[in-house]
Amino acid sequence: MTSAAPTVALRHVTFAYGTEPVLEDIDFTVMAGDYVAVVGPNGGGKTTLIKLILGVLSPQKGTIQVCGESPRKRQTSIGYVPQHAAFQPHFPITVLETVLMGLPREGRRTPGYRAEDKDRAMTALKQVGMEREARKRFDALSGGQKQRTLVARALVAAPKLVLCDEPTANVDPHGKVCLFDLFASLVPRHTVIVVSHDLVATASSVTSVAVVNRRIIQRRRLDAAMLTLMYGEHGASCPISEYLQGLPQSHPHRP
Amino acid sequence: MTALLHLQFFQYALAAALLASIACGMVGTLITVNRRTFLAGAVSHAAYGGVGLAIFLGMPVLPVTLVFTVAAALLMAVIVRRLPARADSLIGVLWAAGMSAGILLVDFSEGYNADLMSYLFGSILAVSMRDLIIMAAADLLMAAIIFFWYKDFLAMSFDTEFARALGVPVERMHDLLQILIAVAVVLLIQLVGLVLVMALFTIPPMVAETHTRSLGQTMILATLICVGVTLSGLALAVAANLTSGAAIVAVAVAVCMLNAVLTRRRPRNSPLA
Numbered sequence: 001m002t003s004a005a006p007t008v009a010l011r012h013v014t015f016a017y018g019t020e021p022v023l024e025d026i027d028f029t030v031m032a033g034d035y036v037a038v039v040g041p042n043g044g045g046k047t048t049l050i051k052l053i054l055g056v057l058s059p060q061k062g063t064i065q066v067c068g069e070s071p072r073k074r075q076t077s078i079g080y081v082p083q084h085a086a087f088q089p090h091f092p093i094t095v096l097e098t099v100l101m102g103l104p105r106e107g108r109r110t111p112g113y114r115a116e117d118k119d120r121a122m123t124a125l126k127q128v129g130m131e132r133e134a135r136k137r138f139d140a141l142s143g144g145q146k147q148r149t150l151v152a153r154a155l156v157a158a159p160k161l162v163l164c165d166e167p168t169a170n171v172d173p174h175g176k177v178c179l180f181d182l183f184a185s186l187v188p189r190h191t192v193i194v195v196s197h198d199l200v201a202t203a204s205s206v207t208s209v210a211v212v213n214r215r216i217i218q219r220r221r222l223d224a225a226m227l228t229l230m231y232g233e234h235g236a237s238c239p240i241s242e243y244l245q246g247l248p249q250s251h252p253h254r255p
Numbered sequence: 256m257t258a259l260l261h262l263q264f265f266q267y268a269l270a271a272a273l274l275a276s277i278a279c280g281m282v283g284t285l286i287t288v289n290r291r292t293f294l295a296g297a298v299s300h301a302a303y304g305g306v307g308l309a310i311f312l313g314m315p316v317l318p319v320t321l322v323f324t325v326a327a328a329l330l331m332a333v334i335v336r337r338l339p340a341r342a343d344s345l346i347g348v349l350w351a352a353g354m355s356a357g358i359l360l361v362d363f364s365e366g367y368n369a370d371l372m373s374y375l376f377g378s379i380l381a382v383s384m385r386d387l388i389i390m391a392a393a394d395l396l397m398a399a400i401i402f403f404w405y406k407d408f409l410a411m412s413f414d415t416e417f418a419r420a421l422g423v424p425v426e427r428m429h430d431l432l433q434i435l436i437a438v439a440v441v442l443l444i445q446l447v448g449l450v451l452v453m454a455l456f457t458i459p460p461m462v463a464e465t466h467t468r469s470l471g472q473t474m475i476l477a478t479l480i481c482v483g484v485t486l487s488g489l490a491l492a493v494a495a496n497l498t499s500g501a502a503i504v505a506v507a508v509a510v511c512m513l514n515a516v517l518t519r520r521r522p523r524n525s526p527l528a
Binding site: 075088090109110137153 | 288290402403404405406407409410412413414416417419420421422423463464465467468469470471472473
């Protein structure tokens with residue numbers, strides 16, 4: 001693998017639940033240190049795309065590589081923040097143990113954690129500004145704090161790639177801004193892919209945007225074709241499009 | 256009461272309460288945090304089908320019921336996985352079918368006069384040494400399984416999607432949990448009865464999880480609460496000449512209600528918050 005090999009490379013990928021394709025002939029490339037927003041309508045295939053990159057789903061056609069290998073072989077290279085995590089409201093777990101859950105499972109399934117693992121978890125919590133909450137119960141946190149904890153869980157194994165699926169759902173507007181700032185701060189050390197409905201927030205800080213609606217268009221800037229794929233034939237003339245196309249698309253870490 | 260402690264049957268009943276509490280504390284916590292109480296109820300009622308089948312075939316109750324209940328529990332796991340939209344109704348069908356099949360099979364068994372309804376509240380005061388040895392062995396086996404797969408159970412219970420991404424075999428872990436539920440149910444309903452099994456599966460873990468910070472702590476505290484309510488219930492049953500299983504359930508419900516009142520009053524900046 002050369003240093004120029006992409007962190008994520010999907011080639012002619014097609015995936016269907018049953019007979020109806022959710023994603024069709026998808027090409028998607030993310031280079032090391034990129035911060036990519038994946039946007040699109042509900043049911044457009046955004047979460048399916050993330051699950052394919054994770055290796056949880058396998059495509060019917062095409063190939064998927066993460067850091068030059070199949071996703072299953074690079075599981076420890078991927079940190080994952082799942083969508084609308086349906087936690088039991090009163091699950092008995094601390095913030096620290098939630099983060100420790102993100103460590104690779106091989107060979108350590110029994111109770112108890114090593115001191116070095118706890119140090120790694122504390123480092124991940126510091127990265128997201130949550131180290132003071134380590135001893136608190138997870139269910140005592142606010143929505144934004146919970147998401148930060150889940151980002152720390154994704155970071156604890158020092159992954160090359162961080163996948164976030166709708167991380168700002170159930171987070172207040174201020175919390176959303178803080179989370180997007182946090183994701184921006186992760187690059188270029190980590191490659192970050194964020195699935196979001198929040199076009200405005202994501203478009204202002206990412207290095208590229210991918211619109212997914214059964215097909216995919218990936219560009220540095222939002223353009224009329226992407227808005228048409230997202231909103232249909234009138235997408236390019238919808239009120240938000242002018243604003244979105246006018247947003248700066250350069251990332252602070254990539255002048 | 257003190258004189259009772261010198262009687263062998265009462266000592267055995269106390270030991271049975273302790274061993275049943277360990278099983279309920281461990282398995283009940285996993286049921287509660289995975290929101291599988293309805294499935295556990297269905298497994299418990301389906302076990303009646305196994306009891307009826309054993310009586311109908313004239314075979315030993317324990318092995319036949321165990322095989323039948325594990326099979327029913329795994330069938331339910333498959334239904335939940337393959338037909339999620341219809342799972343609730345189909346599990347309800349299995350729940351009713353298992354129980355009625357058990358009763359009908361006993362009806363068809365000539366010359367059998369035993370009361371199947373005794374399995375509702377069990378007979379903890381009639382426990383034998385053989386029962387205690389089997390229960391202790393089952394407790395050890397279940398504790399070993401939960402210990403060995405603790406972090407997989409934790410990840411699966413807390414966040415299934417993330418567990419799957421981490422490589423945890425979530426479907427197999429759910430199957431394993433179903434088998435644990437089936438084994439615990441079969442061993443316990445003969446001793447403490449169906450109603451008490453369900454009460455001990457749900458109430459102590461529900462109370463415990465409001466006071467703990469980890470799954471392991473919840474299992475330990477749930478076990479201690481189980482021990483407390485079963486011993487208090489037994490004492491109440493002896494003192495007031497009540498049915499032991501029902502008295503234990505009454506104490507458990509009282510503890511649950513008391514906990515609900517006390518935790519509602521807990522200030523938001525409590526150390527547990």
